[in-house]
Amino acid sequence: MSQRCIIVGAGHAAAQMVASLRSGGWDGEILLIGDEPSLPYQRPPLSKGYLGGEMTQQQLFIRPETFYQKHHVELLLNTRVSAIDRERKTVSTNKGEALDYDRLCLATGTRPRRLDCLPGAALNGIHYLRSAVDVERIRGELAGTKNAVIVGGGYIGLETAASLRKAGLQVTVVEAAERILQRVTSPQLSEFFRRLHREEGATILEGTGLAEFVGTNGRVNAVRTNGGELLPADLVIVGVGVEVNGELARDCGLEYDNGIVVDDYCRTSDEGIVAIGDCTYHYNAHYDRRLRLESVPNATEQAKIAAKTLCGKLQPYNSLPWFWSDQYDIKLQIAGLSQGYDEVVVKGDRESRSFCLYYLKAGRVIAADAVNSPRDFMQAKKLIQSRSGLPEEALA
Ligand SMILES: Cc1cc2nc3c(=O)[nH]c(=O)nc-3n(C[C@H](O)[C@H](O)[C@H](O)COP(=O)(O)OP(=O)(O)OC[C@H]3O[C@@H](n4cnc5c(N)ncnc54)[C@H](O)[C@@H]3O)c2cc1C
Known part of the structure; x- marks a missing residue:
């Protein structure tokens, strides 16, 4: 059978x-x-x-x-x-x-984690982004939209911000934590992406929570921050985790x-x-x-x-986590997980749009963020997998 x-x-x-x-x-x-x-x-x-x-x-x-x-x-x-x-x-x-x-x-x-508990959460024009249907709905509203607010400064929020900036919208990213990308990376990389988005014309508000969505005739037209500021928003995209x-x-x-x-x-x-x-x-x-x-x-x-x-051919899982994110002309490639690092070594110039951050723990490389530098990403993967230590000068 x-x-x-x-x-x-x-x-x-x-x-x-x-x-x-x-x-x-x-x-x-x-x-x-x-x-x-x-x-x-x-x-x-x-x-x-x-x-x-x-x-x-x-x-x-x-x-x-x-x-x-x-x-x-x-x-x-x-x-x-x-x-x-x-x-x-x-x-x-x-x-x-x-x-x-x-x-x-x-x-x-x-x-997606939803913000249904906030006043105004049922207004039209508030979107979550997980499926192709979600994106088709958002795209259907872009014509005529001037101001977009992105709630959440994680990778998905920032990628969305970059795409909407490219489409010519005024974009504000509202992040409740002290800095964008706080959950996933170092202050150095957050600083790079904050600068990048500002250079590209987006507004980044950190340490700013959301108090309510505001609208008329059933449609959102602003969001109010927990500091009381009213941000105009014809379109809101929420990316606050899953x-x-x-x-x-x-x-x-x-x-x-x-x-x-x-x-x-x-x-x-x-x-x-x-x-x-x-x-x-x-x-x-x-x-x-x-x-x-x-x-x-x-x-x-x-x-x-x-x-x-x-199929009856047992083989254990033994993969190194890796990720990527594309924003504007930046390709970020992430090897490993940096949580718990005690030292950061920078290779290249953080002011440029190509460099690599190596994260070390007790002298061993545990993760790397490679910005427009695929070679460093490949080398970092090997270094992490080999569990070897490398002097700071050699890395840099
Ligand atoms: C906007 C966005 C950007 C991303 N960018 C990146 C990136 O750059 N790099 C990267 O590595 N990852 C990225 N990710 C994450 C990546 O897409 C996910 O890690 C990946 O899709 C996980 O695959 P999966 O099959 O586990 O889950 P999914 O792809 O989410 O598939 C699960 C499917 O199961 C369906 N389902 C759930 N419950 C049921 C049920 N009871 N009955 C029937 N169907 C059900 C869901 O609707 C869904 O279709 C991104 C995700 C999003 C949303």
Whole structure:
């Protein structure tokens, strides 16, 4: 009897899972269930080229429709899995079906954290940016928009700010923390991006929270900061972090802690169920701690590992986290995680638009931020992986 693998969530991790299952020898059925209307697509361009109108929806797709046909992958799009019955080995959908599985893969990702508690949160013109549909809605409002406020100065907020500046809008970024990018990087890199955005004409307000959204006739026209300042805003985009789509896993009793807990082989606490991508909480040997990562490289890598697990060829996960961000003419590449560093070494000139920051802990390189310097990024990855120490002068 042919076995059936059901994958829940049709994003980055799922698209890789399908390909790796087939290349790994899975010859049973594959059923991919996703609640969005389109084929799995790339999310990174959403705040970059897709928002800027430089890419079509077809160009977003990770693989064309013919790929799924050729590899006999059944797609159930526009369909939400509402529950998992682990005893019966079935998933229920919002369309009233109960589907049997032999193996289940959870690739449910995350969703934006919302600011629904603020006054005015239901006004039109306030957007979140996670899906292609979100971006299409935003793009539909750009004509005639003069002032945009971006709430949140993380990577997605800053990329959005850069795209809207390029589109000719007046852009203000409001960040509640002391500095933009505070959660993810050093004061030196925050300072670089603050300067970059100001040079490009955006306004960056740090240490500034939001008190309310203000509007007339059901549409936003300003936001009020917690200091009482009224900022004009025909369009607001909120990027204040994410929450895990973890309800399915929690409700069926899988071990859960800041995400779906998986072992080195992407197995959850139920050995018939694997989990991959942004929704997982997993151990990383490079940093000797558990992590939940929001990155395409991690989603792709975990999918490869989980597919091997389901094909009976166990291989442990051992990847170095890495990320990237594109803003204006800057390509930032991040190798590793800098949290806990005790020293920063600068290679190159921070006043220029090409340099690298190395983060050290007890003399060892643990992470690097490479600004328009792909060679440094590649070298940093090797250095971190080799766990070697290098004198400061040699790095610089
Ligand atoms: C605007 C933006 C820019 C980004 N830029 C970068 C970048 O530059 N570099 C980078 O590395 N990463 C970037 N990321 C992060 C990256 O996109 C994610 O890490 C990646 O998409 C994770 O893949 P995933 O498959 O785990 O989750 P997702 O791609 O989020 O896919 C999960 C899918 O599951 C669906 N789903 C959830 N629950 C259910 C259910 N019950 N039933 C059916 N379907 C369900 C969701 O709707 C979604 O379609 C960006 C993200 C965004 C939003």
